[in-house]
Amino acid sequence: MDYTMQIQDTAARLFSEEKIDLFIGYRSTGFDNNQVPVLIHHYQDVEQLVFTDKSVFNLTNYLKYEYTRNKRVGLVVKGCDSRSLNLMLTENQVKRENLFIIGIACEGVMNEQGEKAQNCVECVMPDAVIYDELLGAPTGQREYQVNADINELAEQPLIERGTHFEEIFENCIRCNACRHSCPLCYCNKCCIDQETSTLYQGSNTTSGAFHALMTWSLHLAGRCVDCRNCEKACPSHLPLHLLHKQNEQVIYENFQEHLAGMIKDDRGAFYKYSMSDPDDFIM
Ligand code: SF4
Ligand code: SF4
Ligand code: SF4
Ligand code: SF4
Incomplete structure (x- = not known):
């Protein structure tokens, strides 16, 4: 290419x-x-x-x-x-x-x-x-597949999964390169930025990183396009796709096979209200 x-x-x-x-x-x-x-x-x-x-x-x-x-x-x-x-x-x-x-x-x-x-x-x-x-020559849309790492994690006991994510949050230095390198994170006043934070203080603790990264990934839920710009920018080389791909899978399965940005003017998963929604899960 x-x-x-x-x-x-x-x-x-x-x-x-x-x-x-x-x-x-x-x-x-x-x-x-x-x-x-x-x-x-x-x-x-x-x-x-x-x-x-x-x-x-x-x-x-x-x-x-x-x-x-x-x-x-x-x-x-x-x-x-x-x-x-x-x-x-x-x-x-x-x-x-x-x-x-x-x-x-x-x-x-x-x-x-x-x-x-x-x-x-x-x-x-x-x-x-x-x-x-x-x-180039278009090849068209392909079948959705669950991320390989998410599949692998799903087979581990809950406690081991928890430890895995704890290690990720422990190694985050709260630099916010991830949020700054995401095209869909354009808010002037971001609730997780240390400089402008409205929700979290900027301290570099595992708990601070957990709350910031979880909030960030939820703000991208149904919007993340898996370009991995955020991951490439992360100086700690954290596997941030685990957060986004997990959300993507839940949304694909529960919101009418929604995939972000595929269709012009599609406002996203959370606008897909349906009276027949069984409302049987929480993100
Ligand atoms: S992978 Fe998702 S969260 Fe990361 S930069 Fe791309 S759109 Fe943003
Ligand atoms: S993390 Fe949320 S508040 Fe911050 S820029 Fe992204 S979408 Fe906006
Ligand atoms: S994820 Fe992006 S870079 Fe990779 S094949 Fe698809 S369009 Fe190309
Ligand atoms: S780029 Fe990496 S180290 Fe920096 S805040 Fe994001 S996850 Fe943490």
Whole structure:
């Protein structure tokens, strides 16, 4: 999967036709073929842009900041990224008319060990669901599968599961890189941020981390698209997908097979009210 030339060409065209103010893409770091996001402001810099199976980050996260909010932006989205973009549009965080979207029919990205990333193996929608231009051959929606790690955990006794999660919370340093790297966490005043917290004091305790991360994951319940931007940003390398994928599974099974951001204007699982809901569980 290499769309470097196509993306450079499109970005160059958009700048020369004065259709965008900036382009958000990926550039190579020069080390081990790794890439980082890059914001391109000028036609002459489009040669920096690359796209391969190392283009791991969700670029829609950059749409939530003031420096892009009222600009005309070109950007690249894979399937998972496009689902978060759909949600940002539905939640009025971005204006469609300000965007030129290059969608990717994605073949999956690599993890640091050079293997296909777990979320890509389990990906339910690899094709971009919203775009102006699509690169690659779409393969369509796949059958939903329960996350492998959640399946494995479910087989352990409750006490061992509890210990596993306790270790996760113990190793959290409350840096909030996870919340800041999630495109769907755009609140100016966040209830778990140390600086603006309305709910929790910022102390770095296991209990503080437990409450903050549980609150965070519930705010993403029915909205998380499994892009794992948060996990990639975590300096403690915590398996944050365990929180989100557990919520995703519960919601899929109890809210009419809801999957976040698949359909434009779908406001999410918690808007799916039904008189026949048996109301037999609590998240
Ligand atoms: S989760 Fe799906 S869309 Fe996202 S990078 Fe992996 S294969 Fe591509
Ligand atoms: S919580 Fe993590 S995996 Fe889910 S949408 Fe946000 S960044 Fe992506
Ligand atoms: S954790 Fe909740 S309050 Fe904080 S930014 Fe995310 S959605 Fe908003
Ligand atoms: S990024 Fe990792 S260490 Fe930082 S607050 Fe989130 S879970 Fe904790």
